[in-house]
Amino acid sequence: SSIVDSLVHGTRQRQELDEEMAFHMEALARDLMLQGMSPEEAHREARHRFGATEHVHERSRRARGMASVDEAVRNVRFALRSMRRSPVITGTFVLTLALCIGFGTAVFTAVDSILWKPLPFPTAERLALAGVYDASRGELSGRTNVDGASWREIRDQAEGFQTAVYSGWVKGVNLSASGSAQFVRQQRVGAGFFSTLGVEPLMGREFTLAEDMPDGPPLVVLSHGLWQDLFDADPGVLGSTVRLKGELHTVVGVMPPGFRADAPADLWTPLRPSTSGEGGGTNYTALVRLPAGMAWDEARARFAGMDVPMEGEGAAELRFGLVPLSDALSSSFRVPLLVLLGAVGLMILVGCGNLAGIQVSRSLAREAELATRKTRARRPWWQRP
Secondary structure: OHHHHHHHOHHHHHHHHHHHHHHHHHHHHHHHHHOOOOHHHHHHHHHHHHOOHHHHHHHHHHHOOOHHHHHHHHHHHHHHHHHHHOHHHHHHHHHHHHHHHHHHHHHHHHHHHHHHOOOOOOOHHHEEEEEEEEHHHOOOOOOOOEOHHHHHHHHHHOOOOEEEEEEEEEEEEEEEEOOEEEEEEEEEEOOOHHHHHOOOOOEEOOOOOOOOOOOOOOEEEEOHHHHHHHHOOOOOOOOOEEEEOOEEEEEEEEOOOOOOOOOOOOEEEEOOOOOOHHHHOOOEEEEEEOOOOOOHHHHHHHHHOOOOOOOOOOHHHEEEEEEEHHHHHHHHHHHHHHHHHHHHHHHHHHHHHHHHHHHHHHHHHOHHHHHHHHHHHOOOHHHOO
């Protein structure tokens, strides 16, 4: 409470202390005049014996525990007065700091969300993408795709692992339902895709293996946002039909709010993987979830021991490999983002250096004034507290 009172009533307390010191000095001067001194000599001797009044204020502040707080307040007041006297320099400081802090914060937030922030899936550190690599050139690194035959081998040989396949391409399609039409983003995923990620639909279910076949029925899973916008969050949407690219699809599920795989999508349809046509090229992405307790080295060794369904020159050196999902999704952005982060850090250093240079130049311009202040601040030993 004393600290708060000193902050609120600091000026009044200082004035009262000045009045009390003036009273005692005047009393001492009167005593000296009674001893035969002239008024001028008596007042000069009283001031000499009493000492510097600022030292009395300093001892008073220390006694109240306010020395450091009072010094900070005075420094802030001095800074504000200096800012008012130099509006151009003040504006330069504020603008430079605002640009450095704002741009640095924005870039760091983006880098953190892409490179370092955990993926929004349960135990996401156990998710991986599988791919084929040349063992003579090292291990699998970065994001990779597989063909239909490779996906089939992964699905059949990866015992104990949860696996699913999907297409990383998200394309825009026309969707019509309930008398309205929208242009939406469609992603094709295989059976078990959502359960492998560890996310269950908010309503309904995902696709089954029997439905994820080349001749499977046309089904669709809606995102939470599309369900709200197009169907007004109707809980009876399951089993209804929507027309997607002119073909009727049955709604079998609705995903929870905020769900997103590796790309933003409004709905998901069965991938129906095959080994020909689209499946004849590396157009699929194989998603893998490691069993609980299995180390990454063991998982990579097990995948490296699987047979790769490829023939021809160099096929003997081909192996299946795993790369963590977080690394795979950010591999193409990692180097540019780190370079950008380094550039922003350099920009902040340059900005701070410029501000320090301005401050040094101002101090040099006030060299004479500061020397005078330093000389006046010196006191004889008998006036020190």
